[in-house]
Amino acid sequence: MEMNATYTSLVAVGDSFTEGMSDRLPDGTYRGWADILAARLAARTPDFRYANLAVRGKLISQIVEEQVELAAAMKADVVTLVGGLNDTLRPKVDMGRVRGLLTQAVETLAPSCGQLVLMRSPGRNGPVMERFRPRMEELFGYVDELAARHGAVVVDLYGAPALGDPRMWDVDRLHLTDEGHRRVAEAVWQALGLTPEADWRTPLPPTLPPGWLNRRVGDARFAREHLGPWIGRRLTGRSSGDGRPAKRPDLLPYEPPPSA
Numbered sequence: 650m651e652m653n654a655t656y657t658s659l660v661a662v663g664d665s666f667t668e669g670m671s672d673r674l675p676d677g678t679y680r681g682w683a684d685i686l687a688a689r690l691a692a693r694t695p696d697f698r699y700a701n702l703a704v705r706g707k708l709i710s711q712i713v714e715e716q717v718e719l720a721a722a723m724k725a726d727v728v729t730l731v732g733g734l735n736d737t738l739r740p741k742v743d744m745g746r747v748r749g750l751l752t753q754a755v756e757t758l759a760p761s762c763g764q765l766v767l768m769r770s771p772g773r774n775g776p777v778m779e780r781f782r783p784r785m786e787e788l789f790g791y792v793d794e795l796a797a798r799h800g801a802v803v804v805d806l807y808g809a810p811a812l813g814d815p816r817m818w819d820v821d822r823l824h825l826t827d828e829g830h831r832r833v834a835e836a837v838w839q840a841l842g843l844t845p846e847a848d849w850r851t852p853l854p855p856t857l858p859p860g861w862l863n864r865r866v867g868d869a870r871f872a873r874e875h876l877g878p879w880i881g882r883r884l885t886g887r888s889s890g891d892g893r894p895a896k897r898p899d900l901l902p903y904e905p906p907p908s909a
Contacts, residue, residue: 651845652844652876653839653842653843654728654842654843656694656726656763656764657694657697658699658725658726658900659683659686659687659697659700659727659728659729660699660700660725660728660733660762661699661700661701661702661721661728662702662703662713662716662717662727662729662730662754663702663707663716663731663732664704664707664731664735664824665703665705665708666703666705666716666731666770666824667681667682667683667703667705667731667848668681668703668704668705668828669682669828670776670823671766671821671825672825672826672827672829672830673858674825674906675877676906678737678896679896680830681830682825682833682834682837683701683834684906685830685831686837687701688866688903689807690903691750691903697902697903698725698898698901698902699727699897699898699901700720700723700898700899700900701895701896701897702716702719702877702895702897703895703899703906704714704895706735707735708735708736709732709733709735709747709751710746712730712754713750717754717900718757719806720758720760720761720848721757721875723761724761724762725746725841725900726763726764727762727763727764727766727841728758728762729765729837730754730755730758730765730766731768731770732746733751733788734785736772736789737785738781739782748791750790751791751795752795752833755767755795755799759799759800759801759839764801764802764841765799765800765801766801766837766840767795767801767802767803767804767807768790768792768803768806769803769804769806769807769808770785770807771791771806771809771817771825771833772785772807773815773817773818773822774813774814774815774884775822785807789807802841804837804840805877806833806836809850810833810848810850811850811852811853812825814852814853816853816856817832818854820905832847832849833849835849836849845850855875857882877885880892
């Protein structure tokens with residue numbers, strides 16, 4: 650990777666992780682690592698262009714159908730693709746189909762851009778992570794294979810203990826906080842060959858673990874506000890992204906959101 654390379658455009662493809670949940674802006678919208686990265690790239694490159702096609706809740710089949718061809722047609726300097734993790738969190742998943750669709754996405758995007766960026770996504774330490782770890786590691790192993798085959802860069806967030814710290818995650822236990830997104834942006838920045846501005850792997854300062862009562866209150870809030878609705882959507886075949894458009898559907902000169 651060329652050090653301090655110049656990039657003039659970025660297209661982000663994926664699901665809620667790339668949309669930016671739960672890095673909230675004052676107006677209630679989400680920023681996220683891709684927006685942070687775009688802002689930093691725009692600060693060093695005049696007329697930098699950015700599109701973010703990611704929509705929360707999307708499975709890899711939906712990402713391929715709704716985002717990949719559109720992203721390929723934009724011919725960007727950098728395309729980021731993160732997908733398939735929502736599939737691994739379903740009660741049942743055909744990993745062979747996930748691998749096939751991910752292959753289709755990479756084979757379409759890699760020739761269309763200057764640099765394709767893939768990721769081994771982070772995971773919050775805890776029982777959910779342990780339950781789905783084998784599927785996640787199968788997915789990430791295939792990400793490595795595809796990257797080697799097609800000249801893509803892999804940003805390994807999965808292996809970073811700091812991003813597994815529960816304090817890096819929102820109360821829904823599925824999405825990073827603003828600090829987590831900031832660190833992901835720095836990790837991608839460095840993977841693109843740009844001069845590091847911070848050590849994104851630095852652990853958070855140690856603190857005393859929350860007491861029993863605080864843990865139970867947190868568990869109850871999580872079950873009421875997030876787990877219950879998530880299960881309800883699974884049972885009815887709905888998604889949090891149904892009918893939701895991408896927040897930056899066109900490759901246009903970067904402008905920060907009004908509330909940033």
